[in-house]
Amino acid sequence: MPFLSDRFHDQQQGGTPALNGLNRTGTFDAAAIAERIGRRVLGQDDIVEEIRQALVVVQAGFHDRERPLSTLLLVGPTGVGKTEIVRRLAAELRSGPDDFCRVDMGQLAQEHYAAALSGAPPGYSGSREGSSVFDRPAIEGSPFIPGIVLFDEVEKAHPVVLRALLGLLDRGMLALSNGEQRISFRNAFVFLTSNLGSADIARRRGSRRQRVLDAIPGTGGLRRSQDHATIDAALRDFFDPEFLNRIDRVLRFNEISRHVAHDVVQLHLNEARELLRRRGVEMECRPGALEALVDVGFDPVHGARSLQRALRRHVLAPTAELLVAARADATEQLRVRLEPEAAGRSGVRVRSV
Known part of the structure; x- marks a missing residue:
């Protein structure tokens, strides 16, 4: 199956009708999509701009054809819009805000759950069907519609599960354990969310010294820089370098003011x-x-x-x-x-x- 970016500039007769942010040729207006997302995900202008840039790269066909369309790690405290921004993108590019594949990594906290990603091995129930936690149509998309997959709270998964993702993030393909089927992520936007660093930030914010600094006008930029440094340190401590090296962009969400x-x-x-x-x-x-x-x-x-x-x-x-x-x-x-x-x-x- 050809990938979405290959179809951006191909005129097809009898193509599918316009769908949300996609026009009738299968391309989309990245700026218009970002503007609409920004109306719903408030206080995260820098994040919305990063999403726009990722869309533009794919729209122009400049991304690596042998990897996912884009791999983005969304980091920040709870309730700031990490999942909502994925839902808004699904509403623009697919049939609605819930039309994407969501994998709750908190449910894969044990080593043996790594098999849930690639399915049952040969000889076990379900191996022939190629069943796994993935919603294949929502990932592989269709001729004019990209797939979207969200690995939610990725830090809660077992390290073995995270290592099972490396090939998927690097080559955009996941071979199922039955040896007969593969799932392609090369036509999909891959999102991962994490709360790493948020607890450290909350503890620092609760200190008396920080409360005094926060009361000083004009210190918001310094506070955000400290928060980002805390998040970056937490990511380096938790993830192996080869895992972070497969992430296209790390998007650091600000807390709600x-x-x-x-x-x-x-x-x-x-x-x-x-x-x-x-x-x-x-x-x-x-x-x-x-x-x-x-x-x-x-x-x-x-x-x-x-x-x-x-x-x-x-x-x-x-x-x-x-x-x-x-x-x-x-x-x-x-x-x-x-x-x-x-x-x-x-x-x-x-x-x-």
């Missing part, structure tokens, strides 16, 4: 209001409600996930209570108001109006 948290809450609140509108609920947001929701949910350690939990607990759950009660009373339409708590109390409340 309070300013970015405000934008994240606004994004998810807009989505929640649209969801409620489809359920027949109109929501009005009073001044101060958004900031109060940030106050309740902002946690630099847990990032956007903490904000999403606050939204579910303080907005969606009480609104659901009001909606169920309104339906019991045969009320045709429900209008609610999101407002900050009364003076002297923190948080937000939802009221029926």
Whole structure:
């Protein structure tokens, strides 16, 4: 099967219709895709730019045809958008945000799980079928659609499992244990995520000295440099050099700042209001409600996930209570108001109006 980059400049008669970020010739607009991803993955402009550059290299056909389209290691604390950026790319290049192969490396923590990558050896159940943890269609793609695979939390896998990935990352091919089949990764974007270094960063941030430095204006750049150095040291300590040498780019995600948290809450609140509108609920947001929701949910350690939990607990759950009660009373339409708590109390409340 020819690879995606070979098809970028080939005009085919009767080609497939446009799919998300792909146009009818199978090429894509890397800048437009990056711009749309940036609307959803907030506070990570440098990462989005790196994704754009990786797409441009593939679009131009300048990548190595005997390796995956691109191999990217995404590193940073939880809740900063590592998995979300893969989902957004899948939404652009494939049929939707969940249309990619995700391998949870935390489930491959034992040495014998290395067989899950290459399948059962000859003589064992499933060897002829070539079964493995991989979703082959999502990896190999199709004539105009690249594959995407995510090795999530790669540091949790056993070292033997990681070594089993070396050939895949280097040559873009995985030979199954039955000796009869291979899976090609040469038409796929390969992502790996890791939280290495995040615990060390969190401990340093919690120190009294660091809190004093963080309070000094203009020290954000120095703090990010320290974080990146901590992450790089953790990667060198954990991974063998030959493993890191097979990574095209290491993308270091920044933690969610309070300013970015405000934008994240606004994004998810807009989505929640649209969801409620489809359920027949109109929501009005009073001044101060958004900031109060940030106050309740902002946690630099847990990032956007903490904000999403606050939204579910303080907005969606009480609104659901009001909606169920309104339906019991045969009320045709429900209008609610999101407002900050009364003076002297923190948080937000939802009221029926």
